[in-house]
Amino acid sequence: MTIRFDNRVAIVTGAGGGLGRAYALALAARGAKVVVNDLGGARDGSGSSLSAAQLVVDEITAAGGEAMANGASVSDEAAVEKMVAFVKERWGRIDILINNAGILRDKTFAKMTLDDFRQVVDVHLMGSVTCTKAVWEVMREQAYGRILMTTSSTGLYGNFGQANYGAAKLALVGLMKTLSLEGAKYNVKTNTIAPLAATRMTEDLMPPAMLEKMGPETVAPAALYLVSEEAPTNVVMNAGGGGFERAYVTLTRGIHVAPEDMTPETIAARFEEISDRKGEIVPDTGGAQGGMALGAL
Template sequence: MSIRFDGRVAIVTGAGGGLGRRYALDLAARGARLVVNDLGGARDGTGGSVSAAQAVVDEIVAAGGEAVANGASVTDAAAVQAMVDETVARWGKVDILINNAGILRDKSFTKMSLEDFRFVVEVHLMGSVNCTKAVWDGMRANNYGRILMTTSSTGLYGNFGQTNYGAAKAALTGFMKSLYLEGAKNNVHVNTIAPLAATRMTEDLMPAELLAKMGPETVSPAALYLVSEGAPTNVILNAGGGGFERAYVTITRGVHAGAEDLTPEFVAAQFDAISSWDGMVEPANGSGQGAMALSRG
């Protein structure tokens, strides 16, 4: 089976370099028309230039593809809407959105300013919300859409010095978990990728010998699958260095307390049983978790 994107229109944010550039090039090589979005700022989100996005567009066009550059900040909802409106005017639709734009402002929570916390959340979470909102109704009207969020190992499992980044990235999986339910009847699939790659964002966070094995090309196959016509929905897929793993938000079978046992001492005594991995499941939605809690009563 060959995965192709002929006739599809894709927007990739943060596509002036790193993972976003690889996604854009690979989508274009398989037939998609691309909007290459990148503010062109520094890793901490300061500054801006459309030159990085234009360089990727030039690569795509030189290889025979179709692409345009866009320098909107994903934090600017009006500019994002204008980008989507211009795309629809040019090509008639948006089929694919990859929310990849992001920044880092790493510090321990003690040393981190509230401004740095808010801004990282604004870029990663609200930037993805802004872009998704701008394409959502059009995708629903067309009965087709593929949206990819970007979480990370920090969002899933935590890392020292990245409370702002971890909070934003974890929030994106929560966004996906509800959004996929709302898109299901209109064939709008929503997934999340947790990439581990050598990019400007990670160049000083991992040893050089490890980074050498983790180019963006080791992540892109997972991203392209998750925005393909045959993609699943509600998936969290880890990718990097040639490895692909699926992450789940699971719940243990737990225990049920009778009315006489509703005490903190009961929870303490039963904590090992509550924590047991035996019979762990993934609820289909929040109501499923509630049903589990009440089913033993």
């Protein structure tokens, strides 16, 4: 089976460089028409320029593909809606959205201002919400859509000095889980990727020898599968440097106690048993987890 994207239209945010550029080039190479969206700002989100996005478009067209550049900020609702309307008018449909745009404002929580926190959440979380909302009805009406969120090991497991980034990134997993349910009957599938790659976002976080083996192109195969016609839904996939793994939110079997034992002392005494991962499960929905608790009662 060869995965192709002929006659598909894809929007990739933050596609002027790094991961987004790799996604855009790979999609175009396999037949997709690509909207290369990039604000063209600095790593902390300041400034703007369309030049980065246009350079990627030039690469795609030089290789025989079809693409357009767009400089909308993902946190600008009106600009995003205008972008989506223009793409729909020009190409008739929107099949794929890859929410990749992001910024960093790393500081310890003690030194981080609320503005530092808010700005990162606005771009990563609300930017993804804004772009997804703008294409949601289009995808539902055409009974086809593939949406990819971008989480991070920071969101999944935590990293020092990235409270704002981690909070936004794990929130995207929660968003994905609900959208995968709501989009199911419309053939709109939503997944999440946790990339580890050498980009300007990570250039000072990994040693040079490792960066050489962690190019964005090592993440792109996972991204393309997760937005393909054959894609699953409700998947969190870690990818980078040739490694591909799935991440899960699991639930231990835990304990169930009688009313007279519902005390903090019981929890303390049996915490190890509650934490035992033997036989842990992955509930399909929050409702399923709640149903299990009611069933135990």
